Amino acid sequence: MVLAGPEGWKTQPSRRHLTWFLLARIAVITIFLGGAIFFQLRAGMAGGHPALGYLYGLIVASYLHALASVLSLPRLRNLVFFTQTQIAWDLLFCFCLIYVTGGVDSLFSFSFVFVIIAASVFFSWRDILLVASASAILYGGLVDFQYYGQLPVLPGLPLSQEITGQQAFSSIFVHVAGFLLTALLCAALAERWRRSEQALQAQKIDYDELEALNRVILENISSGLMIVNEQGRIRSFNRAAEQITGFALQQVYNRDVRELFPRLDVFGEDGYRTRQRAEADIVDAEGQVRTLGYAASLIRDPQERLLGLLVSFQDLTMVKEMEERLRRADRLAAVGRLASAMAHEIRNPLASISGSVQLLMEGENVSDQDRRLMGIVVREAERLSGLLTDFLAYARPKKPQAEVCDLRQLLAEALQVCRSDPRFAAVEVEVRCPEGARFLLDHDQIRQVIWDLLINAAEAMQQRGRIRVSVDPDSGGIAVEDDGPGVPVELRERIFEPFFTTKPGGTGLGLATVHGIVEAHGGQLIVGKGELGGACFRILLGRQAVLN
Structure with missing residues (x-):
């Protein structure tokens, strides 16, 4: 007997299912056989009805078998063979139960139905029909042996040796038909249940894969992500956030966001503060000031319960430095254009002034006072010329010749x-x-x-x-x-x-x-x-x- 379903589907019984199966078997035996014994005793048949002894024996044997099965189940590896032996035991138990309680007249002839139902939990539809067929053979054989008077009779058993052919045929027909119809119904329901379980398992695997992908995306996204709870404490910090700030998750976990990043305006006395787009300066783990562009939004679970505040941020430090360089380049270009326009307008008159004063200083009739004043003019003209040179060097720098x-x-x-x-x-x-x-x-x-x-x-x-x-x-x-x-x-x-x-x-x-x-x-x-x-x-x- 192979535990295989349609289209080659195979299953391995789980220990959890088998444990529940063993407990359910004990409960059914206790309810039906114990109830039967109870009502027999209450009716005053305890005086020596021989069938009660056999029922006691069956109950004891069933309990001992269940105990042995429970103790051996954790150590077994071949659960398929274990399940097959359990169903075989149940078939044998039902046969014995019907035999000791009257054969064709037994009130427990329906017990084979429970075995067929139990088989539908573990077996394929072919194996369920096989169990139903085995039930029909066992019950039919018991009735046939009883009809022909070939059934051994244990002492005190209430077996009727005289049954008519019509009674035997009708009993076999009704029970065999019931067994097969139960098997067909259980096989259809079991197959449907297994397909649903497969679909649920596939859906669960998809969710697990989606969760794993979400974790991978969270860890590899280039933006820093941080989750703040209702107390303003950091509860999540992805890899990009660690790289941007220099802080590891262990360093920031459960710390107050206002203490760690005081200029990040995402939490205050009034609670969460959402932001569409904002900028703030933070001090990273190395003490360097970094400019962050950030946004903050509330996050909720599928039941719309508030989970916290999600803060996403990027490092804008290099962008700001680039903007500053561009602004400086713009200023430099403007100064360069101004310098180009004014260079000759300033330098030519300045050279004329300096040259003229130097000629005057060479005159013989120049007093010492005038010569000193003219020297000041020459020196200031030279200073102004040097300033203009520096100005032009800044405004119109030469391209480096590497x-x-x-x-x-x-x-x-x-x-x-x-x-x-x-x-x-x-x-x-x-x-x-x-x-x-x-x-x-x-x-x-x-x-x-x-x-x-x-x-x-x-x-x-x-x-x-x-x-x-x-x-x-x-x-x-x-x-x-x-x-x-x-x-x-x-x-x-x-x-x-x-x-x-x-x-x-x-x-x-x-x-x-x-x-x-x-x-x-x-x-x-x-x-x-x-x-x-x-x-x-x-x-x-x-x-x-x-x-x-």
Whole structure:
């Protein structure tokens, strides 16, 4: 007997179903046989009716078999064979029960129906018909043997040895027809139930797959996702959120969102605050300020119960920096157009003034007072010419002419200039550059950048202190730092703007020009605090600029 359904469908009985089957069998036996014994005893037949002893024996045998089955079930592997033996036992039990209770006159001839119903839970429709056929054979054989007087009679059994042929035929016909009709009905219902179970299982597998896909999407989506509960505490934090903020889920789980991200306006005293689109600055795990674009919406379960607030966000820091560079480029373009229009209008008269005053100074009748005043005019004209030169260098920067450059040699040249400059008389300049550090860049422009940064550092330290210039070939970076007062945080975003200066008499174009040259090389200029305690300007040219 094979547990197989239509179209090759096979099933393996579950231990849970078999356990319920064994319990149901005990309950049915207890109800019917126990009830029969109870009513027999109540009717005063306990005095020695021999059939009661056999019923007691069947009940004891059934309980012992059930106990053995329950104890052996957890250790068995072949549950199909176990199920087949249980059905075979039930057929044998029903045969014995009908035999000891009168054969053709037994009130328990319907018990085979329970076996057929039980078989429909585990077997295919073919096997159900096989069980029904076995029931018909057992019952028919019992009646036939009884009809022909060949049935052994145990002592005290109330078996009638004289039954008519019509009585035997009608009993067999009715019971066999009942067994087969029950089998057909149970087979149809069982097949329908199994198809429904298959469909439900397939649907459940689809839901499991959908849930797994949702988890994968949640972990791999590029936007950060965070769920906040009704107490304002973070309950979910996906991988993108960890990458953007630098915080792991273990670090933020169950923490108050207002404490961790105070500028993220998604929760307040009045509860959740939904947002269609907003921006806020946060401080990541490394202490860096990042600009986030975020949206917040309520989430509900299928029963429309509020689960929390879903906050989705993206890192806009690079976008904001790009926008700032574009704005700076726009300003630079506007200044460049203005410079092109005004350069000759300013320089030509300025050269005429300076040349004329110098000719006047060469006259013999010029007094010392007038000569001193004319000297002031010449010096201011030269200063104005230098300012115009700086202005034009910023407004109309030259395109870098990239060439192979030895950074160690370039820094040596800058250091040589420092030694001859009185502003570096009390300044110690330290250079850290490995041998053979070769970069692809514009030699003259980068030397100008280093020189301007050195002058800026010396002036910030009041021309007394220590400056360190270091080169990192691995990252393509050059750092210039000092032990001066540093750059205040609130000014770090403005020091690269043209005409912004904090020095008396400064033009505000030095750092702006440096910034423009670095950007023209495709790099970045970042200001922060250095290891010496003062300002640190980092030129990040990238590994693409490193040749070795």
